[in-house]
Amino acid sequence: MGEQIKKIKVAWICKVSDPDINDRLKPLKRTPQVSPWISHTANYLSDDPEIELHIISPHEYITGIKRFNRNGVYYYFFNNNIPIWGRHWPGIFKWDIMTNYAHNKRVVGKIIQSINPDVIHLQGAENPYYSSTALQFLGKYPLVVNLQRMSLNFFRGNSKEAVKAVEVEQEILSKFKHFSVRTKKMKEDLLSYNPKAITHWVRYSIPELVPKSVKKEYDLVYFAQICKTKGIEDTIECLRILKSKFRKVTLCIMGSCNSTYKEYLLNMAEEKGVKDCILWKGFLPSLEEVHNEASKAKISVLPTHWDIIPGTIIESMQLGLPVVSYKAGSIPELNEDRENVLLSEIGDIEGLANNIIRLLTDGELYHTMRERGIDCIKNRYNNENVFQQHLDCYHQVIEDFRQSKGNICRQ
Numbered sequence: 001m002g003e004q005i006k007k008i009k010v011a012w013i014c015k016v017s018d019p020d021i022n023d024r025l026k027p028l029k030r031t032p033q034v035s036p037w038i039s040h041t042a043n044y045l046s047d048d049p050e051i052e053l054h055i056i057s058p059h060e061y062i063t064g065i066k067r068f069n070r071n072g073v074y075y076y077f078f079n080n081n082i083p084i085w086g087r088h089w090p091g092i093f094k095w096d097i098m099t100n101y102a103h104n105k106r107v108v109g110k111i112i113q114s115i116n117p118d119v120i121h122l123q124g125a126e127n128p129y130y131s132s133t134a135l136q137f138l139g140k141y142p143l144v145v146n147l148q149r150m151s152l153n154f155f156r157g158n159s160k161e162a163v164k165a166v167e168v169e170q171e172i173l174s175k176f177k178h179f180s181v182r183t184k185k186m187k188e189d190l191l192s193y194n195p196k197a198i199t200h201w202v203r204y205s206i207p208e209l210v211p212k213s214v215k216k217e218y219d220l221v222y223f224a225q226i227c228k229t230k231g232i233e234d235t236i237e238c239l240r241i242l243k244s245k246f247r248k249v250t251l252c253i254m255g256s257c258n259s260t261y262k263e264y265l266l267n268m269a270e271e272k273g274v275k276d277c278i279l280w281k282g283f284l285p286s287l288e289e290v291h292n293e294a295s296k297a298k299i300s301v302l303p304t305h306w307d308i309i310p311g312t313i314i315e316s317m318q319l320g321l322p323v324v325s326y327k328a329g330s331i332p333e334l335n336e337d338r339e340n341v342l343l344s345e346i347g348d349i350e351g352l353a354n355n356i357i358r359l360l361t362d363g364e365l366y367h368t369m370r371e372r373g374i375d376c377i378k379n380r381y382n383n384e385n386v387f388q389q390h391l392d393c394y395h396q397v398i399e400d401f402r403q404s405k406g407n408i409c410r411q
Helices: 019-025 036-045 084-088 102-115 128-137 160-175 184-193 232-245 259-272 287-294 311-318 331-335 349-361 363-380 383-410
Strands: 008-013 051-059 065-070 073-079 119-123 143-146 178-181 198-201 218-223 251-254 278-282 297-302 323-326 342-344
Touching (some): 008 383, 019 065, 036 051, 036 073, 036 383, 051 102, 051 128, 051 383, 102 128, 119 128, 128 160, 143 383, 160 184, 178 184, 178 383, 184 198, 198 383, 218 232, 218 349, 232 251, 232 259, 232 349, 251 287, 259 278, 287 311, 297 311, 297 349, 311 323, 311 363, 323 349, 331 342
Parallel strands (some): 008 119, 051 073, 119 143, 143 178, 218 297, 251 278, 297 323, 323 342
Antiparallel strands (some): 065 073
16 A cells, blocks of 8 residues: 555645535525636646645624535635624724724634645635734744735725734735746736745636637627726726727626726716627626626726736637737736737827727737737646646745744754
8 A cells, every 4th residue: 555645734725616515505605706716726736646735715694603624625604794884884893993903814714724724715805804813823834925916016095904904914015025927027026026025936726718609699798707906997988999990899897896886887888989889797696697798799898007917818819819908017928929919008098099990990900919928828827837826836835834932942
């Protein structure tokens, strides 16, 4: 009999939700799919004989702590404990901020104690509802932070939430030692803030999508969070330019959006004379539905003002949709070897429109960008490396923790 491999017990602290999680939790209110790359990577790592994965996540609409095992991965969900009046009286009762997320810290502390992991992997430093809970484990467990984005480079708001988010993120970026990154820009931004940080190249796994043979019903599709920083207002403004060039142009919009902002966008579209160009699909509960609908478009547009490399862009390229975006965050890295996505400077709406016009009027360019996008993602995101990248990272972080503890004991 072969020697049994001792698994590394890993705890992820993150924010995650998907339709299956909602079915299992039976919450008072179903939540949108959040961080699909977390669910997909977790499912992928569940086949790794060397990793035992535990995932800890907040959920707004459950009571107590809910636990279950899905495909060999252990999940723990806890309530944020924000009173109803705390949610609906913004600026007056910020219960979570007032208590510095004390409830979440206490609950996550108990869960971690029950797991006793070999290493903790914080998935993102920018959301204080869960990221703040990891600070209590400094010096007690091997820790690594996965950089999802550095919000302190972009947040300029004065709200209590924005100020607290930046405050917590700054503390994590300055006090933690190990960080997992997946783009060169992420690494550069981190080291400019914390030159002593140790970085590990770790990518998420991505779903294997293939182009769908469907009839094209829309010229453009926007599928992402519907907010200004993701570029929805720039997209609507861009429609005004396109409508002056083409007799008919259509944009399909998918994503979550509150009613107040949706009304603002519809009024904006009406003022620009493009309201009749927009098909508002709203929030679709599953990624499969989103991808089926997106495949009916000719071009994917996401003029985000700040991001790493959005999942929307990766999925669009996999589906064979040429992508038009801005030179934001790490997106230009997709064009390192050749032009795989069409980019303009952030805020250059005319440049954005011109790139769309090029794709709609040049069949050869359209076909080239379609094929290049598919090939780019196949070559750049190789799921076969995901196991080893995580494993190498965890071994290095654990060993460094042991050595640092040993040095302290010898002093």
